[in-house]
Amino acid sequence: MGRLFFTALINLGAYFVLRRLWPSLREGWRRQVFLGLAGLSLLAFALPLVLGFGEHGVLPVVGMPLKLFSSGWVIAVGLVMLLGWPLALLLRRRESAPASAAPVVQMTEGGAVLVAAPDVDMERRSLLVGAGRALPLLAAATSSAGLVAGSSGFVLRELDVRLRGLPPALDGFRIGQITDVHIGTFIDTQYLRATVEAMNQAWVDLQVMTGDLIDDLSQLDETMAALETCQARHGMLAILGNHEHWRGLPAVLEAYAASARRGSPVRLLVDEAHVLEHAGHRVRVVGVDYPIGPRRSVGAKAERMKRSAEVAFRGMSPDELVLCLSHHPDFFPLAVERGARLTLSGHTHGGQVALLGMPLFRFAFDYMLGRYRRGDGQLYVSGGTGHWLPFRIGVPAEVTIVTLRAEA
Known part of the structure; x- marks a missing residue:
């Protein structure tokens, strides 16, 4: 119901804005077209x-095209x-403002000379009207481009992380x-299988899944089967993300537990650590829970x-390389400490969304995307x-391949 309510709210807000920017939308065929497309976007959910x-759920045959259309429409x-x-608002202010550009008449020896009223206000109003009418076209083009890019699968992103003192x-x-x-x-789940296979083909030593695995619990069994192809x-x-908590944590926990009982290669870490040995050296991987609660x-x-840091990092040994998995990147300073x-x-x-490599909404998080460094610790936000x-x-969807390197 949440998506349906959100879609209705966005449609309603856009309709009232467009009534001001594009008055012809208030009646006639344009109004009918807008209401018809808005109704179709609601019907998809x-x-x-x-x-x-x-x-x-997705209806057979028409379900996915409908939902893709609805998503593009809602974005636009x-x-x-x-x-x-x-x-x-600017148009409304200009329409309601008193006429400040009345004709000015100046008397001269030859008679009255009409000095034309300045037409700056009319020029600005025309500019605003033009921008308002162009806006839907710009929104539709942006939505279409983003929808195509968002539906184009994932890229394999490889990066080297250099760590001081890393054992050879x-x-x-x-x-x-x-x-x-x-x-x-x-x-x-076929998409998920493809991401796991990409990591298999890259011959990584360890695979990690850092939260928000699933929204539709009816696909939980197939989801776990896809992870088990590791x-x-x-x-x-x-580890867990906020969506596992929201969608049904008991079911998710039981699915991971059942996978472990089958002897699968998948293990869930909830404020705990797993120590593995690689080439004679111990690597401690700490996995912390998402910081969710009633407040x-x-x-x-x-x-x-x-609290998660105090529990999950217990029992560390100085001869171990410590890695941390945290769905929320704000945990980074605690991990470094x-x-x-x-x-x-x-x-x-x-x-x-990023422009020239800079996330458009980078103000929303302290650590939004890419690499960060703090002392001897590093963070990568996928x-x-x-x-x-x-x-x-x-910002393409990605499967990340991290290779640890010794810092010179």
């Missing part, structure tokens, strides 16, 4: 609910609403990371993170392997 397919009208309301035997240790897959409406020497270590204040989140040399995170999706909305510009 209402029909599966009414027919018993569930919130994330959302852009119209966000960018159009300032234009609408661990130089070349490879980690494959997937995160924020969001199995559900737009991402299926062929890495040290298996796959997974959502900044202080409460910090308290939960601190406790000796983690590398932290892998997700959660932000990199904002899903742009995400999937999405819950298929819209990306400049």
Whole structure:
């Protein structure tokens, strides 16, 4: 129901903005076309609910095209609403302002000479009207481009992480990371299998899944089966994200437990560590829970993170290389304080939009996308392997291959 309500709200907001920017939309065929397309965008999410397919269900044949259309439409009208309301307010102010450009008559010896009223206001109004009418076209083009990019699969991103004092035997240790897959409406288990196979083909030593694995619990069994195709020497270590908590934590925990009972290579870490031995050296991988609780204040989140750090980092040995998995990248300073040399995170999706390599919404998180360094610790925030909305510009979905290197 959440998506349906959100879609209705965005459509309503955009309609009122467009009525101001494009007065001809108030009646006639333009109004009918807008209302028809808005209704179709609502139908894409209402029909599966009414027919018993569930919130994330997809109708046979027409279901996915409908939902892709709805997503593109919602993005477009959302852009119209966000960018159009300032234009609408400016137009309203100019229409309601008293006429300040009345004709001026100046008397001369030859008689009255009419001095033309300045037409600056009319020029500005025409500019605003033109911008308002062009906005829907710009929004539609942006939405289409982002929808195509968001539905184009993932890229394999390889990066070397240089760590001071890394033992020679661990130089070349490879980690494959997937995160924020969001199995559900737009991402299926075949896509997840492809990401695991990409890590298999890259011959990584360890695979990790750093949270927000699934939104549609009806696909949980197939999701776990896809993870279990991992062929890495040290298996796959997974942690929880906020969506596992929201969608049904008991079911997710039981699915991981059942996978472990089958002897699969997948292991879930919840405020705990797993120690593996590679080429005679111990590597401690710490996995922390997502800092969620009944209170959502900044202080409460910090308290939960601190508690996770105190529990998960117990029993460390000075001869171990410590790695940390945290869905929320804000855990990074705590991980560094406790000796983690590398932290892998997700959660932000990199904002899903970047211009010239800079995330458009970088103000939303302290650590939005890419690499960060703090003392001897480093953080990598993935742009995400999937999405819950298929819209990306400049931040492609990724499977990350990290290779540890000794810093000279």
